[in-house]
Structure formats: C-alpha cells, structure tokens
Amino acid sequence: MKALVLTGKKQLEIQNLDQPEPKANEVLVNAKYAGICGTDYALYNGLPGSAPAVPPIVLGHENSGVVAAVGSDVKDLKVGDKVTVDPNIYCGKCDYCRTSRPELCESLSAVGVTRNGGLEEYFTAPETVVYKLPENVDLKSAATCEPISCAVHGMELLDIKPYQKALVIGDGFMGLIFAQMLKSYGVKSVDLTGRHDDKLAEEKEKLGVDRVINTTKEKIPAEYDVVIEAVGQPATQEQAVEATVKGAQVLMFGVGAPDQKFSMNTYEVFQKQLTIKGAFINPNSFEGAIALLQSGKVDVNKIIDNVISLEDVESVLNGTSNLKGKSVVKISD
Template sequence: MSEKMLAAIFEGEGKLTLKDVPVPQITKPDQVKLKVEAVGICGTDVHIVAVPPGYIATPGTILGHEYVGRIVEVGAEVTNVKVDDRVVVLPNDYCGTCTYCQIHLPNLCENIGAIGIHVNGAYAEYNVVASKLAFKMDDSVQVEHGAFAEMLADVVNGTNKVRLQPGESVVVIGAGPIGQLYAQMFKAAGAGKIIIADMSDYRLDYSRKMGFDLVIDPSKEDFEKFVLKHTGIGADVVVDAAGSGLADAIKAVRKGGKVVAFGVNTQAVATFPQSQVTFKEITVFGAWLANATFPAAVKVLESRSLDLDGLISHKMPLKELHQGLDLLAQRKAMKIVVYP
C-alpha cells in the first residue's frame, strides 16, 4: 500500500478537486523529492480554474507552481543539492537541447513543460522535480519568502532588460503582486519617482500601505497628465504588469525611454500608436518568465532588501485553497501563501 497525501488536482473546466493521491516517488536518477513548505497562489491558477479558462492546464495535474520545499530524497546522479537543503523551484522545465536552450534562452525553450500547469505541482505535501530546477536558498530566509522566488525571477528578467539608472523615474501599470515586486525592485535599485497605476482601490490602497504614495486610477484621473506632472517629461521606464496597458505605457514614457511588456492577457488586443514608438524613439522589451534569473532571485531573497511580509495578505492551509482562489479572483487579496 502506497502512502497518500492531500493534493489539489485540476480535473477539467472549472474543476479543482482536493483529494488524497499517492505520494510521488523518484523515478529518474536526476530527480529530487521535496516536502513542500509553502506555495503561493498565482493569478494564473485563477485563470486555469475559471470558466471559460483564461489559461490552459492539463487535466489530471496537481496545480501550484510558486513554491519552496525541503529536499527529503535525491536520485543517484544528483550533485547540485542534497537532502535537507531548502530549495525554490523553477517551474518552467526546459529541455536543454532545442535551439533556444542552446543559445541560453531557457525561458523560450520550444519544449517547455510547466510544473503545476502541465506536470504535477506543489498544491500537495510532496513533489518530485529534476534537480536542475531546484535552487538552494539559505535556511535563514523566512520560508514564505521562498514562495516569491518564481515571481521575483520573472521580475528580475524584466528589470535586467531596462538597466535602471539611479534617480530614474518609473511607472508601473498594474498593482498586483507582480507590479508590487517591480516597484520594490526599482526602489531598491535607486529609482527616483515611482508611480503606480491600477483600477482597483484595494490595490491602490495596498500600494500606499507599502510606501508608494504616487498612485493613480486611470479610469478616474488623466493618467498622462499625472505622469507629466510628476516627471516633467514622462517616465524613464514604464512596466506594463497588467498585460493590457501598452497604449498607456507608450503615453507615459518619455522620449527615448524604455517600456517593459510583462503581463499577459491573451484576450486583450492592444491597439497602440506605432507612430509614437517612432516619434519618441521608445524601446519596448518583452519579458517572459525567468530567463536564467533564478540564482539572482535567490540572492535578492537572501539579501532581504524587499518587504515581502507586507505583500502577504493571507496565509492558509491547503484545504482552504478554494477560498484563497476566490479571494484572488475578486481582487480582495495581494499574495496568498498556502501551506500543504
């Protein structure tokens, strides 16, 4: 008789079921087995279980991809981590052999398999992954902060693109957890004025609580005017963390400035003024997932330069996952950390 564990399984459109399943076992010599300590609920999870779904997951899969755990067993060929190490996990398993992997762009791998979306993830007590996806994090870091590693690695990919200089002004469009991390990362990097835009009062209030006073709801106030008033010529850097704000980003950025298109909303059809990109000589960067940025994200977590406790709005056991997903869907939560 095999050991059982509670897990949250995506069972097809709109159906996420909590049930007992067998504890996974190591089946390949390069794998590690870990006891999941904390996992963050991601907006992607909300999209996966929505009807109709906003993001496609494989039915039968245990969801959960923003996690930290302790290694309890390693395969015979594992050398980078060992039993008892606390690790965070890169959930985007890259093949290592396609052309993109060969030019060191693992986030753009042609055979990417997403843990917690296409293969079993971390809304469960145990999880087995390839050791190349496990990154050791110092034990002194609060375990909940490990649940931010994946988002942070994605954000580092975006911040790396724009190479912010001290004193430069920033606009972040979208004040959810990703937008908050961008704002904090830029602040830590010496940004001057930081403006945050969102249409949710909860998120704007949250931003103020986190120490960002320049917030604006573009549906209530003239966004471009606001940005000009505070920056003089427009922002040096604009991040669209919402996935639908490219037109606003192009309005807000100064001539010669930089825009990061980070958020993804496949429903949004952005009509943006191409002529402005030319007139203003704007550089627009796409930033998708973590581009070999996990080691940097772990170092940022270990440096404690971000206020992550402040971003955790709720903590709950796995059996309350559905309540957590509802809170997030209603935008009544910032980051929710789940303990399996």
C-alpha cells in the same frame, strides 16, 4: 498523501495520491507553501499558462519546501535542506535553447503545469531546478521566488539608469514586486498607479514609492523613462505607452487574454523612439530572486495578503472567495 488535483476544466478535487519516488536525478520535496497566481487562474479555466496543463494534474508552480529524499545521482542537496523550485524545465535541444534563449524553448515542461507541482504534500523535480535557500529566507517568502524571478527577467531586459523616472502601472502583487525592485536598482524615482486611495496610501507608506496615482481620478503624466505595465488590460497597456517621455522603455509584463489587442499611436512610437518589450517567464533568474529576498530589497511578507489551506484554493480560483490580493497556500507543517 493529500493532493489538490485539477481533474478537468474548472474542476479541482482533493485526492489521496501515492507519494512519488524521485528518479536518479530528482529531488523529493515536502511542500510547505505554494503561491497562487494568474497562471493558475488560466490553467483552472482551461487556458494555457507558460505551457498547456493536461488534467489530471497537480498545480503549484510557485513553491517552497524541505528536501525529503534525493535520487542516487543527486550530490549537492540533502534531506532537510530548505529549498524552492524553479518550475520551468528547458529541453536544451531546440534552436532557442541552443541560442541562449531557453525561456522561448519549443518543448518547455514545468512543475505545476505539465508535471505535478506544489499543491500536494510531496512532489519531485530535477535537481537542476531545485535551489537551496539561505538561512534567513523563510519558506513562506520563498514560495514567491518564481514570480520575483519573472520580474528579475523583465528588469534584465531593460536598460536601467540612475537618471530615469520609473512608473509601475498596477498595484497587484507583481506591480508591488517591481516597485520594490526599481527602488533597489537605484532609479531617480518610482511612481505607482492603482485604483483605490486607501490601498495606494498604504503602499506608499510600506514600499516608499515616491508618488501614487489613482487612475480613476487622475491622468498619468507623460514623464516616465521606464514604464512597467503589470495589469494586462488594454486600457492600462494604452496608459503605459502614453506615460512615456522620448527615449523611454515600456515593459509589457501583464498577461492579457490570448486574443486581446490594444491600440497605440504609432507616430508616438516613432517620434519618441520608444522601446516596447515583452517578458516571458524566468530564464536563469532564480538566483537573483533569492538574493533580493535574502538582502531584504524585496520583502514579500509586506505584500502577501492571505495564507490559505488547500481546501480554500478553488474558491479563490473561481472567484467565490472574498479574499483579495496575493494568496499563499500552506501545504504542510
């Protein structure tokens, strides 16, 4: 079968691998679509994602497919089921797992990071992380359940109230997911920042956000109860803190470089009684992600920009492609 293998730092190769055999507790998935995200850029460049990836490895932690075979102990899934796979597998034995914080697991393994993922025609995963899809969720959308589930986890860390004014900083794929989720959670208003007028105008129309702010031209007003930073740069992290009113919550969702810092007025944190939170991966949040797709509250077909082939992945990851925005790879028919 065809597989895109990370063979070393900044090296991807299409190889013909043997189709894997599912173990007793595993499911063999015929991959249909796989999303490409910032984690894949990091892994391609030799940096850690949620965990370090050791080549040779097949990436693809955002995926969807159809069950092709099941191990002897698998009872709740059958051949032909449409599924998506939560990449993150927790050890269940460390202090974090045993205190209801599995996302902080000391020995996390992950499909598409520490074991082969969805950028190949067939991959295996333990039954416990395979989710059957509702009839009305298409396989292309389902490949984005993982990023949506990370946003669900982020939202669960916040205390969302109907009176709040919310701001999403950054109109990349994650920012647009958060904007749709905040709309559906019922806050007073949802504003969105970006850097291009035409892109922002289109997003306002498509997603129904209340106001868009082009930060290359306009300063963000300090009027938000909830601010979600979805870029991961020091400048936008500073904007996030500065955009708050008293009592506000800031979710630092964007992933910065491992050694990156930003500056913050600590008196402001004190005087406004701010809550600043990080959010790591997606514990128990796949059901929520699937429900958001099923109900249409999050519509990713509006915000997936490119459907590409396995052969195109390297040019997207090394920046030589001129494709912009979210790419989803079509793996098999």
